[in-house]
Amino acid sequence: MPSPLLSLAPPPLSPLCLACAALFTLMAGPSFAQASSAATAGAVSTLREVVVSGSRSERAIDDVPASIDVITGDDLDPARVQDIRDLVRDVPNMSVKRAPQRFGGVTGSTGRDGNAGFNLRGLEGNRVLLTVDGIRVPRELSSGVFGSAAFGRDYYDLGLISRVEIVRGASSALYGSDGLAGMVAMFTTEPKDLLQPGQTFGGRVGLRASSEDDSRGVGVTLVGRPSDSLQWLGSVQVGRSHELDNQGENFALNSTRTAPNPQKDKSVSALGKLVLTPGGGQRHTLTLEHVDKSGDVQGYTARATANGFQTLNVDGSTDMERSRLSWDGRFRIDAAWADELRATVGYQQAESQEVTQELRRSLTTTLQSGRSRDVTYTEKLWQGVLQAEKARALDADWAQKLVYGVDVSVARMDNLVTGTGAPGYESYPLKRFPPTRETNTALFVQSEFATERWSLIPALRYDRFDLKAGNNALYPLQPASLSDSALSPKLGAIFRAAPELSLFANLAAGFKAPSPLQLNNYFQNAFAFYRTIPNPNLKPERSRTFELGARDLVGPFQWEAAVFSGRYKDFIEDLVVVGGIQGDPTNPLTYQAINRGKVSLSGFELKGRLAVGKATDLRLAFGQTRGKDTTLGLPLNSVNPARLVLGVDHRIGDWKLGASLTHAAKKSGSDINRSDVANQFATPGYTTLDLRASWQVSRATRLSAAIHNLTDRKYWEWTNVRGVAANSPVLDAYTAPGRSLSLALVTDF
DSSP, X not given: OOOGGXXXXXXXXXXXXXXXXXXXXXXXXXXXXXXXXXXXXXXXXTTSOEESTTTTSOEEGGGSSSOEEEEEGGGGOTTTOSSHHHHTXXXXXXXXXXXXXXXXXXXXXXXXXXXXXXXXXXXXXXXXEEEETTEEOOOOBOOGGGTTOOBOOOOOOGGGEEEEEEEESOOHHHHOTTOSSEEEEEEEOOGGGTOXXXXXXXXXXXXXEETTTTEEEEXXXXXXXXXXXXXXXXXXXXXXXXXXXXOOOOOOSSTTOOSOOOEEEEEEEEEEEEEEEEETTEEEEEEEEEEEEEEEEEOGGGOOEETTEEEEEEEEEEEEEEEEEEEEEEEEOOOSSOSEEEEEEEXXXXXXXXXXXXXXXXXXXXXXXXEEEEEEEEEEEEEEEEEEEXXXXXXXXXXXXXXXXXXXXXXXXXXXXXXESOOTTOOSSBOXXXXXXXXXXXXXXXXXXXXXXXXXXXXXXXXXXXXXXXXXXXXXXXXXXEEEEEEEXXXXXXXXXXXXEEEEEEEEEEEEOOOHHHHHOOXXXXXXXXXXXXXXXXXXXEEEEEEEEEEEOSSXXXXXXXXXXXXXXXXXXXXXXXXXXXXXXXXXXXXXXXXXXXXXEEEEEEEEEEEETTTEEEEEEXXXXXXXXXXXXXXXXXXXXXXXXXXXXXXXXXXXXXXXXEEEOOOOGGGOOOSSOTTBOOOOOEEEEEEEEEEEOSSSEEEEEEEESTTOOOOBOHHHHTTOBTTOTTGGGGBOOOSEEEEEEEEEO
């Protein structure tokens, strides 16, 4: 029986995709640029950018058999990139959900997860692996059982980040659970990023502001080299902002409001690093990172009359903190079993809290009463990796590079729901899932066989995970525990058809372990007689992905194109009716998380940059994904419409000028699953224009500015408006920001 990987077919191409390909061909011109010879094992051309995430070791992008986006340097200019939404604005098949905050007193969590996380090729949430310096980012936690609370994954401060790598396709063969769609790896600033040759002390001061959310921020980073073997870095970033703008024009102080609810946010982040290089091929990096984001919202949109009460006022507050201490050590040992040994140990503690306070009045007695809900989610993580690398020549033509090791993590997750004026069917405090310890142990190996023209890269990882739930007085059910394993193979291949052209293919398996909430979700309504129960029989979600592409990353015309396809099974649906009858006290309606979903995804991506002379660059990025829930035979609503970005950058003396034209296709009605919302709003297509400019005031100082949505176009992003009916009277509340200006001033010294 043939492998299911081999049955994955390339996706059909839409008219927009074909037009994009034609434009790409015109940009290419009659011939490709000449380049140096392809790198053999152990030799990497200095013209090629080096990445880490695609193979767990440093290598050139064109030596990785997968699509990778690298965001660094000017692409992280704070005038252009203020948060993770801006970060992926021009990245094909990628977006960040940011719904408006329109939550209720104790129910309705719309928008409370903020910048919820990344959507990559149609998958989102915990199905995309996120790391900072190799340490996993806390999970997303959102479910109707938490009422007015929803916890996203924006535990970042981009002022501390110097590099982002986005790897597409299942990544479990190297990194284990959660990488069904791929991964986003962020790397914090290193002292060497700011220290000039011969410099012993320096730093950077940055100021930024944006009218999009009336934000402003300041960052100070100091670096030093007290000796040849020691470097240090200290950085503090402080920011303030208000509600994200939209194009709603109703400012009423009730549920008809379409303008944003008033909001005040603040953030304080810090990073400290010591880098020790004692000699003998050793390098030790000790990192301390802390990110703290908080906000307050005045919930005018929750003021309504229902169920015999008039809501007079709703206030919400959020606080999200993440602290990390990690050590990364590298040892050059030149032994028979390894050339280099790398060890990483990290401890991370994260806590998110969302509080809602409501004042309401009875319609029958006119008496006022208050109630509140306070929800907290905590996650503590120990993570350790021991990795060895060995390179050797096999014969005159072939060489081998071996990467292998062990990966261990222990996470402790907990939650608490408390407050005042609890619904009559339950009492505070309580837990929606019991305190849970998740232990993951893995062995991984990757072996690359390379010649001048070929690279074959098989990889295999074995994971054993254990979810151990403890008994707790605030969790009234008998908790379920779960142990299982996953074997994740991967096979990549690269063929260097010409010095400047390489073809790549990648077959990969991925998996995602169930979350504690999916395993032991608890909710019970003793009046309406419905409940949720644990499911000890959950299985991990699994994926099989295939990608075929070509790239040329050298010369005046650089480009990459890829088609991809994936099959995903055992998707976990959180609240599925598994029995019972609503209203029957002897047999209440029962919900449970179960493995039910099967999904297929396929698509096309294209990226290119053409140097026109010495001063002008043209850029192109296009992405299209098709998705289907094959269990139900319906479209997958997490898939965004196709998007095309055309850009130009031009240099004039000390100035850099640029423009980007973005076109997003409409969301076709045939591409929407209307099972939940029969009259789901289908977003029309839109085109926006952004302008940017950067002035190198002096050798060390740069002033930059960006204007987004220059024409003040009114539009909706599909990812933010899912679940909203086309006839909703507050549809404009979900519009994207109009015209906005952002500024940044950065000085190095």
